[in-house]
Amino acid sequence: MDLQVFLREKKQLIDEALDRYLPKETDPPETLSRAMRYTLFAGGKRIRPILTLTTYEICGGTDVDAVMPLACSIELIHTFSLIHDDLPAMDDDDYRRGKPASHKVFGEGMAILAGDALFAYAFDLAVRAPLPAPVILDALKEILWASGREGMIGGQVEDLLAEGTPPTPEKVLRIHRRKTAALIRASLVVGGIAAQADAETLGVLKEAGLALGIAFQIVDDILDEVGEEEALGKKSHKDRARGKCTYPRVFGLERARKDAFDYRDRAKTLLSQRFSDRAKPLLSLADFIVERIY
Amino acid sequence: MDLQVFLREKKQLIDEALDRYLPKETDPPETLSRAMRYTLFAGGKRIRPILTLTTYEICGGTDVDAVMPLACSIELIHTFSLIHDDLPAMDDDDYRRGKPASHKVFGEGMAILAGDALFAYAFDLAVRAPLPAPVILDALKEILWASGREGMIGGQVEDLLAEGTPPTPEKVLRIHRRKTAALIRASLVVGGIAAQADAETLGVLKEAGLALGIAFQIVDDILDEVGEEEALGKKSHKDRARGKCTYPRVFGLERARKDAFDYRDRAKTLLSQRFSDRAKPLLSLADFIVERIY
Numbered sequence: 335m336d337l338q339v340f341l342r343e344k345k346q347l348i349d350e351a352l353d354r355y356l357p358k359e360t361d362p363p364e365t366l367s368r369a370m371r372y373t374l375f376a377g378g379k380r381i382r383p384i385l386t387l388t389t390y391e392i393c394g395g396t397d398v399d400a401v402m403p404l405a406c407s408i409e410l411i412h413t414f415s416l417i418h419d420d421l422p423a424m425d426d427d428d429y430r431r432g433k434p435a436s437h438k439v440f441g442e443g444m445a446i447l448a449g450d451a452l453f454a455y456a457f458d459l460a461v462r463a464p465l466p467a468p469v470i471l472d473a474l475k476e477i478l479w480a481s482g483r484e485g486m487i488g489g490q491v492e493d494l495l496a497e498g499t500p501p502t503p504e505k506v507l508r509i510h511r512r513k514t515a516a517l518i519r520a521s522l523v524v525g526g527i528a529a530q531a532d533a534e535t536l537g538v539l540k541e542a543g544l545a546l547g548i549a550f551q552i553v554d555d556i557l558d559e560v561g562e563e564e565a566l567g568k569k570s571h572k573d574r575a576r577g578k579c580t581y582p583r584v585f586g587l588e589r590a591r592k593d594a595f596d597y598r599d600r601a602k603t604l605l606s607q608r609f610s611d612r613a614k615p616l617l618s619l620a621d622f623i624v625e626r627i628y
Numbered sequence: 629m630d631l632q633v634f635l636r637e638k639k640q641l642i643d644e645a646l647d648r649y650l651p652k653e654t655d656p657p658e659t660l661s662r663a664m665r666y667t668l669f670a671g672g673k674r675i676r677p678i679l680t681l682t683t684y685e686i687c688g689g690t691d692v693d694a695v696m697p698l699a700c701s702i703e704l705i706h707t708f709s710l711i712h713d714d715l716p717a718m719d720d721d722d723y724r725r726g727k728p729a730s731h732k733v734f735g736e737g738m739a740i741l742a743g744d745a746l747f748a749y750a751f752d753l754a755v756r757a758p759l760p761a762p763v764i765l766d767a768l769k770e771i772l773w774a775s776g777r778e779g780m781i782g783g784q785v786e787d788l789l790a791e792g793t794p795p796t797p798e799k800v801l802r803i804h805r806r807k808t809a810a811l812i813r814a815s816l817v818v819g820g821i822a823a824q825a826d827a828e829t830l831g832v833l834k835e836a837g838l839a840l841g842i843a844f845q846i847v848d849d850i851l852d853e854v855g856e857e858e859a860l861g862k863k864s865h866k867d868r869a870r871g872k873c874t875y876p877r878v879f880g881l882e883r884a885r886k887d888a889f890d891y892r893d894r895a896k897t898l899l900s901q902r903f904s905d906r907a908k909p910l911l912s913l914a915d916f917i918v919e920r921i922y
Contacts, residue, residue: 423736442717
């Protein structure tokens, strides 16, 4: 399998679906439609929906159109979180994916509302997925767990509260688990739910997804620390400057690198044990996620 | 029926349920749990969930515990919108329900996240309602329609964009329909969906709910105009000062009063035709909503 081709093809499918699902720029209120699309189409590797589609296929799912609304729902939730996190009252980032952040283009009020609208639209997409109602509800439960207090939003709260306080191992792991790993877990699990995988398989996806998600965030922290402004499309050293609770600050860069690989390996082992050879595309994605370090 | 007793009893049921459903103040992240509860329990008449419970009963529903999560879901969405609308980047209100607004107590970043978390929690509640999965999905579709671009969030966008521009009849009706009437409509319709009412009944609830919702917002505009700071628990004349597109500004106070009653009467007629005598509690609620003018 050529990973670059695989990623490009999946990303194209997802981008086309997002374009089809989202309101047109001319749909009223126009400013809102434009703001919703602006950050969504400002770039982004679509890692989360790619994980969902890939897991769905590995679990035996064959109808991409059925899982696509759920995969895109997760991308919308991720985008909503980027818009709100960049606000001056939060992480105060002027750039995102190499372009001016939403609030720099549309103003703060509209950026808050664009985030809110993307969050609502994520569920709008999910409830309309052509899948049995109980399957949709199970997927929604996972997505909501990953988005809410126990997931992404709760993680952003802890991240904000931790600024300027002494970083500790417990704190950084709690933040990473909630803020990033929960939604990565959901990206895998929702693929499994859509394919109607059994409870044991879903259990493996949960554990592997969390491990992969923690690896993902450690790598993000490392990239911020060592600085790759161009690669990130946002200012690096930003986390350090704000006194954020990051993995390298707690454990040092060397240990951070080692742990990122360890978490990735944990995820790969779990997936291999469960899916044998079928796991390969997910294993390649796991490598791709971590090897951004180089 | 003694309306005051009816309102008090229903409100108590709802407040108890909200208290049971919401995370405890000590649930982590504690600051978020406290911020979520702060605005939710800062007052509020619980009009929307009372409309849901009442409509549910009128449509023949008998299991209050089944509909309660949906009713409370709507109240959480309403509260989420209050927190975000009060932010400095939006309507910039320092007081809400007679107490300092969320961002004055918890800071802007936390207020944004508390709103986000309440929005997510609203769906968390809804997906767990003890009702058949297709019924829950139908209720979610209505709630999402009322919350998103075509409803509340879209209305707040139009409200923001209209500030300082010439108010027109089309503009004010479009804003009121989206910003307020959509969620009032959902309050009725979700009660009907939970009771598994037929399509014709749901159609009546949609139309009556929209009319009642428009009456509701006209009354709010009138109260802001004539000033009842104490009654509102927030600064009156605020809308006028910000150059908001309000009903009295477009049509004058006298016409606004007349139209509020006309919309209410339209709602009452529709409900009476459909439900005959059973409609009575809803008719009393419609009167209560509009007679705040006195």
